[in-house]
Amino acid sequence: MDAEARSRLGARRVPPVRRDSVARVARTRAKRRPAIEAEPLGPEPGPTFAEELERQGLVEATVQRTRAVIAHSNAAAVEHARVNLKVISCLDCRAPKGCCWLVTGAYLHEGVAIAARLIDEGRDTPELRQALGTAAHEMETSDTMSYRRPCVFLGPDDRCTVYEDRPSVCGAHLVTSPAMACSDSTATTVSALVGTLHTETPRQVAEQFRASLSLPPLDIPYRGALPRMVLLCLEAWHRRDHLRSLAGRVRPAVHRYRWAIR
Numbered sequence: 001m002d003a004e005a006r007s008r009l010g011a012r013r014v015p016p017v018r019r020d021s022v023a024r025v026a027r028t029r030a031k032r033r034p035a036i037e038a039e040p041l042g043p044e045p046g047p048t049f050a051e052e053l054e055r056q057g058l059v060e061a062t063v064q065r066t067r068a069v070i071a072h073s074n075a076a077a078v079e080h081a082r083v084n085l086k087v088i089s090c091l092d093c094r095a096p097k098g099c100c101w102l103v104t105g106a107y108l109h110e111g112v113a114i115a116a117r118l119i120d121e122g123r124d125t126p127e128l129r130q131a132l133g134t135a136a137h138e139m140e141t142s143d144t145m146s147y148r149r150p151c152v153f154l155g156p157d158d159r160c161t162v163y164e165d166r167p168s169v170c171g172a173h174l175v176t177s178p179a180m181a182c183s184d185s186t187a188t189t190v191s192a193l194v195g196t197l198h199t200e201t202p203r204q205v206a207e208q209f210r211a212s213l214s215l216p217p218l219d220i221p222y223r224g225a226l227p228r229m230v231l232l233c234l235e236a237w238h239r240r241d242h243l244r245s246l247a248g249r250v251r252p253a254v255h256r257y258r259w260a261i262r
């Protein structure tokens with residue numbers, strides 16, 4: 001278990017699926033409303049990042065696969081809890097979401113799904129990007145174990161505002177300790193049900209995603225701090241030189257995150 005997993009103590013909530021989620025998924029993402037960077041950027045001919053994602057259907061494909069990972073992992077966790085006579089606190093958690101105040105990692109393809117949603121909903125603003133940049137820097141440079149900062153996507157009602165597109169680590173980690181312990185930074189009794197699916201399967205999806213976009217292979221997956229991955233995707237969205245932009249910027253972000261959770 002790495003430092004991120006230890007610090008998160010296996011935390012994620014499972015609120016009820018919002019009724020608008022099915023309609024939102026079914027809706028085409030082709031009509032996204034860019035709040036900024038409406039003009040394609042970059043000197044190179046060819047499709048923008050958004051156009052290439054659209055051409056290959058990569059956003060919907062990876063969204064569905066991440067949801068399948070979470071559903072599969074949760075089913076395994078529920079069965080594990082049943083067999084071991086445990087109760088998963090996340091299933092009806094009404095406590096403040098301490099699990100959303102921790103260092104959170106995401107694969108690049110998971111950042112793409114959230115970026116697509118933010119653009120779709122007109123939430124890609126300079127203020128949001130600034131908040132993402134600040135949170136990313138804090139996550140990449142702070143002591144993981146003492147990091148306490150609300151996720152940029154945590155709403156004022158303590159609900160995830162990107163719930164249907166949340167990263168696999170958010171959806172796949174569940175706890176059997178009392179929910180209130182998750183907000184207690186001194187608690188030593190948080191018990192995580194750490195699944196295995198959220199590590200292996202997303203890595204396979206990440207590799208397929210990387211290869212689909214012809215991004216250069218790294219010796220580790222394209223995975224960094226959640227806010228950084230989303231920010232890099234937003235900044236690449238309308239760029240024709242997205243390959244070069246992403247390849248050049250994701251690699252150091254991946255290594256910064258790895259260093260932070262070492």
Ligand code: SF4
Nearest residue numbers: 012013090093099182
């Ligand atoms: S029980 Fe803890 S980890 Fe689960 S949703 Fe509630 S605060 Fe998050």
Ligand code: SF4
Nearest residue numbers: 100151153154160170
């Ligand atoms: S993406 Fe959602 S579930 Fe994950 S940490 Fe942020 S608010 Fe919590």
